[in-house]
Amino acid sequence: MTIATRVLQRNLLVYRRTWRGSLFGSFMTPLLYLTAMGLGLGSLIATRGGAVLGGYDYLHFLGPGILAASCMQSAVFESTFPIMGKIMWRRNYEAMLATPLEVRHLLVGELLWIAFRVLSISSVFLVILTLFGIPRGPLALLAIPAAILTGLAFSAAVMGFAATQRNDAGFSWMFRFVVNPLFLFSGTFFPITRLPEPVQWVAAATPLYHGVSLVRGTILNDAAILSGWPLHVAYLLVFFGVAAAIAHRLLRRRLVN
């Protein structure tokens, strides 16, 4: 399986030329959200926040949620156009599959790349959150593996979806009707307990909700938020495992015929 790391190595080789812009983006996203929503919008809801937000300022409640949601978005994006390009536009996978690499190596290599991307994005994010004084203690470092697990769960599912698509129209549909609703309703901006109960159940079934809970709990060092952590971790692991197995089947069907 070490040969799968060559796929990661190839992406890093390309990244060597583009990392500056990408890193700048990783800094800008949290800064913009935290300033506009955390400080700006947060000042309006500060008075009512209190109990509903678990006693936190809106800025402190929001910061970890945005970290998890941004990592999900990046992982999803990296699993759409770049993967489709390698399948059908630039046909990198066709070239790679003429070597001893097999489809499972491609999948594992790309997932390693996603893990690396989420690692760098969440690390930058954590630095920014620290500048805003949000993390409470070293437990916050565990937000990084939590974000990686969340990113991988989404990435595996989206790579499988990408393997079934003949053009990129499906992606805009997916962003509009899946990714954006998740971003809005998975506890990123407000606790899902504010939603009607049936909607709460839907929200709790999505991987992002579990990711947000783990990231927020670790960054805020909050035992109450973390109380369900084994369930959250187990849910994300199972989701990731099943999605990766399905993605492998779908990629094989698409690439080997």
Next chain:
Amino acid sequence: MPPSLSEVLVHARRLTKRFGTFTAVDAVDFDVRTGEAFGFLGPNGAGKTSTMKMIACSSPITEGDLTVIGMDPRAQAPQIKAHLGVVPKTDNLDAELTVRENLEMYARYFDIPNEVARRRTDELLEFVQLAERADDQVDPLSGGMKRRLTLARALVNDPEFLILDEPTTGLDPQARHLLWERLYRLKQRGATLIITTHYMDEAEQLCDRLVVMDKAKIVAEGSPRELIERYSTREVLELRFPDGRPGLDGRLDGLAERVEELPDRVLLYTADGEGTLETIHARDIHIDSALVRRATLEDVFLRLTGRSLVE
């Protein structure tokens, strides 16, 4: 004399590929021996590429037996792929990497150590005359350069044989000849080549032995010379007539082994073109122009696969 097993690189018996109900390759038999250049000729859709993909282990076999360098593609695909080089029909170079990186990275997919990969990259860039473009991006390269880079990439693992799917389609004459010359050099060094093409001159230039495929089956096999001898005459006399061909009926009978009437001209397949032309003049048949030429593989090809357009 049947070749011994160690000499046979690719051994196919009743090899079949189906996509749903469509049969792309229908129970074909062939052997490719070490050191030969073996061609698959045929019109588009004849099943050449599907056959190549099965040999290259990138397409599963539906039915039949296939052995590639003594191994079974169904069970040992990665091991087989480690020993072969593929030049696909359409270039699939890595557009996000430079010329040099394309080769070095590809070598890494074969698990070739870094130092070896760098050395081979230098050698191969020299071989395909791209050393000066080593640090350029791939996209601005000309079609011929991309093709040569693809050839270099296929050689990066020092393969036992090369699979080339329409290697010169779409190239200008200069680029084609340069690529042929490199392939010929590889052949001289003892490389085994498997080539598909629908260019007859390419097949005559490069192939020691070839099979003609049509409608998923192999319809003929032999060296270019054997095929011409078997399916054509030594020479072809091409005649053009004024205003169509008034009153021709039957007057060319018996002049040639085979007469083929085309909309714009008449082809007479004969051992002696000049002699036949003299007879025509002697019979006072009025012609516009006449051309005597040697029979080519193209005559064989058209005879075997027909003149109707395949689309």
